[in-house]
Amino acid sequence: MLLSLLWCRLASADTVGIVGGQHGFQAPPEAAVTVWGREIVILRAPFDDLSPKDRAVASAARLLAIPKGASEYRIEAADAEEGKYQGAWIKVNGIRVLGVLRDDVDMAANESFEQYKANAIAKLKSWLAVREEQTRWPMLLKGTALSVLATVLYGATLIGMAHLARRWFARLGETPSRRRIMLGDVNLRPYLASLEIATVRLSLWGVGLGFGYLWLTFVFDQFPYSQPLAASLRGFLVEQFQKLVQGVVQAMPDLFTVALIFLLTRLVAGVVAAFFRSAESGGVQSLWLEPETARATRRILVVLIWVFALVLAYPYIPGSQTEAFKGVSVFLGLMVSLGSAGMVGQVVGGLVVVYTRAFQTGDYVKVGEHEGVVREIGVLSTKIATPRREEITIPNAVLLAATTINYSRLAKTDGAIVTTTVTIGYDAPWRQVHAMLEMAAERTQGVRAEPKPWVLQKSLSDFYPVYVLLFAIDRPEMRFIVLSELHGQIQDIFNEYGVQIMSPNFELQPDQPVLSPKQTWYASPARRETPPRGARREPGKSQAT
Numbered sequence: 001m002l003l004s005l006l007w008c009r010l011a012s013a014d015t016v017g018i019v020g021g022q023h024g025f026q027a028p029p030e031a032a033v034t035v036w037g038r039e040i041v042i043l044r045a046p047f048d049d050l051s052p053k054d055r056a057v058a059s060a061a062r063l064l065a066i067p068k069g070a071s072e073y074r075i076e077a078a079d080a081e082e083g084k085y086q087g088a089w090i091k092v093n094g095i096r097v098l099g100v101l102r103d104d105v106d107m108a109a110n111e112s113f114e115q116y117k118a119n120a121i122a123k124l125k126s127w128l129a130v131r132e133e134q135t136r137w138p139m140l141l142k143g144t145a146l147s148v149l150a151t152v153l154y155g156a157t158l159i160g161m162a163h164l165a166r167r168w169f170a171r172l173g174e175t176p177s178r179r180r181i182m183l184g185d186v187n188l189r190p191y192l193a194s195l196e197i198a199t200v201r202l203s204l205w206g207v208g209l210g211f212g213y214l215w216l217t218f219v220f221d222q223f224p225y226s227q228p229l230a231a232s233l234r235g236f237l238v239e240q241f242q243k244l245v246q247g248v249v250q251a252m253p254d255l256f257t258v259a260l261i262f263l264l265t266r267l268v269a270g271v272v273a274a275f276f277r278s279a280e281s282g283g284v285q286s287l288w289l290e291p292e293t294a295r296a297t298r299r300i301l302v303v304l305i306w307v308f309a310l311v312l313a314y315p316y317i318p319g320s321q322t323e324a325f326k327g328v329s330v331f332l333g334l335m336v337s338l339g340s341a342g343m344v345g346q347v348v349g350g351l352v353v354v355y356t357r358a359f360q361t362g363d364y365v366k367v368g369e370h371e372g373v374v375r376e377i378g379v380l381s382t383k384i385a386t387p388r389r390e391e392i393t394i395p396n397a398v399l400l401a402a403t404t405i406n407y408s409r410l411a412k413t414d415g416a417i418v419t420t421t422v423t424i425g426y427d428a429p430w431r432q433v434h435a436m437l438e439m440a441a442e443r444t445q446g447v448r449a450e451p452k453p454w455v456l457q458k459s460l461s462d463f464y465p466v467y468v469l470l471f472a473i474d475r476p477e478m479r480f481i482v483l484s485e486l487h488g489q490i491q492d493i494f495n496e497y498g499v500q501i502m503s504p505n506f507e508l509q510p511d512q513p514v515l516s517p518k519q520t521w522y523a524s525p526a527r528r529e530t531p532p533r534g535a536r537r538e539p540g541k542s543q544a545t
Helices: 003-007 052-064 113-134 137-174 189-220 224-281 291-316 323-356 396-401 430-443 476-496
Strands: 031-035 038-043 075-082 085-092 095-101 364-367 370-377 381-385 391-395 404-406 416-423 454-460 465-473
Touching (some): 113 137, 113 224, 224 291, 370 391, 381 396, 430 465
Antiparallel strands (some): 075 085, 085 095, 364 370, 364 404, 370 381, 454 465
């Protein structure tokens, strides 16, 4: 009869087996008789060819087959003996539903067979009462109503959270245009905004799942059939909370150490930063520290201080000794190593530019074929604004290999020297050419009176001498504008004194000078200037701008 029960189907919960006996004998694992998620009794001993698991499956099928709707359930235990097996039958209204053996008793807990049977009967009575409760309409209607109400509240909570999230993201979308957070030449505000959005979304998902967990536990708890599952969910939540609290309490000393390291590091970094900021502004004078290099030195030292603090605090960070934390650390280290291969060259290039003081912000420089005013010297690149209002970004690694001309470095005292070249035929007296070039420089706005413009004869070529006019200006970034006006003045003065501007690579001399008469200087579409170009300035006064 017992073998026939093996064909009955019902899921049962198994527990870990116990190894025992002599000569390496392994006892079959114990099994629990479980119905509706409720444990009735644990079977530990085999019966003939039936293992404890087989017995548990057959017993669970018998329990589920107990007729429903009885006015009363009489449960009793009758001792029985079959061959070498001694035990008892637990009957419900005279029907055998559960067979237990004396060997099923937990000897390690000093439990008697009578206690074992009494516990099984009590749990069986409890389950039968729950099964009857599950069929009562008032309980079903109440559980359904409470479940629907809980579902509505949960849905309203999710909708409210989604609405708050949209408002948060809309407000956050306007923030980056208001304030910038700079790290070197990188604006961190967009990245921090993205991180904040991701954090808010992750937090909302976590809160939503947490409320969903509580909602599911509440709904399961409204029906006797699913109450064991609700109890399991509550137990898991309580267990995790206890572990969290215990972990926080145990980590308090280490967290205190990390906080102390952080505060001390912040104090030291603040003192160092304040000192170098004073050096930047000129408040601190030092032979080894220049204002131009103080900013870069401050950044380097502050970063090194924080890195050193992180190394000190690492062993005290909760979870730093776990394999997961170590794996993440190795992954981050690998990513930094691979990503910093090209970045190191850029950073070193920036440091070389700063510490060699090749140029500084505001200088007018020429780097390779690019020329303009230095707007920013960053950690990874340098930005130059050209006279055409173009912003050029030059990687700092390129600066190490390029030739850099600084027009502003020596122009702060005597001005920047600018040159222009003119080739005039040998038939023009060179003294007259010198005088006219100097006069053109004197009439040009932006040219300094001191040092006085002068002319050099660079070479005596086959067809003409090469004249080089040298003059000084205060603002190197204006040299193209000054040269443009100077070239116009040269043309006017040479026409005024009847000297033609021509490089005579010719076979025959023209019959008459090739000139532009003064009355044609302002021919259409040229317009007469006010004051007219060519007005002399008073001797000894500079019209430099």
